[in-house]
Amino acid sequence: MPLSVKHDYPSAADETLVQWAQRGDTEAFEELVHRHRDKIYARALMMMRNDDQALEFSQEAWVKAWQRLVQFQGDSSFATWVTRIVINLCLDQLRRQKRVRTESIEAMDEESGGVERHLPVPESNPTAGLEQDELRRRIDEALGKLTDAHRTVVVLHEFEGLEYKEIAKRVGISIGTVMSRLFYARRRLAFLLQSLKRERSE
């Protein structure tokens, strides 16, 4: 009678868990979910700025990852692959939302940079003296004050490390628009972080 092999899931590398999961091992997949769920959720939350949507899209991303697992060839890390799935889900939702509010001021301003056009260039060290956790929180707050369009290019460029061309392709805009959105988003962020610094010193 053959002995059934019980895998040591917590000790296995991602690559090994992926191989097991590709053969239908749901326990291996559950371990992958456990390891990377916070990162996937955090990315969704950063893009959507909404807890419910972040939970919804992060779960949806895992379901899609399971369904498409055979397509994963290991060209990137597994976490990067799932992150791209959740980003695509968020981008689809943002496009749908944008269609609903095409007449908004935000939509009219996003190409020109709106008020950010008049902001100063980033100063060298806008957040000197802040503690690490406090800094993270302040950066998150500042990101939350950007428009969806501006925040999206910042997330894709700064946190996902995508080049202009790749961002343009994913978001469905020209490279020129990527460059202008990124510039105005950075100016706005620098301005917001400077404001926080001023609040702190007062």
Next chain:
Amino acid sequence: MKTNEQLIDLQAYVDGELSDEKRRRVEAALPADIDARELVEGLRRLSGLLRDHEPKAAVPWSREFYWSQIRRRIDADAAGSQATSAPAHAASTASASSALGWLRWLIPALGVATVAVVVSTRSTGPAHREFAVAAGGDDITMADVSSTVFRSESDGVTVHWIQ
């Protein structure tokens, strides 16, 4: 005061997205351009700041509950895929039934047509009588030979042949 195009070129320089020619031009101009140098420095620091302090967040549910939600969706999707193939099977069955329905009507009709053709091509007499009996029907020959009626119980039809 720099134009938007100049500012965006400086950003592209920081991001490593300039062509070689433009990059050389920017690098040649930077030593004498304090504003440009400050902008480049500011953009680099901001990028570093963001990348080093990426906001974090944790799923507000337990491992078990979060996974159970995902597992439920995976199972529901799998069941859904099976359900979508079931209606397709049902549709093909319905289509087959529909075809059989037509056949149910077509077969007797063909039988009637065959009988009608045979009746029309044969004259009255023994051969006619034989066929009618073989077909399981009653053959009634009128004495005045002007009319023949064929009725088939199995096909549920009656044929009048008038000469």
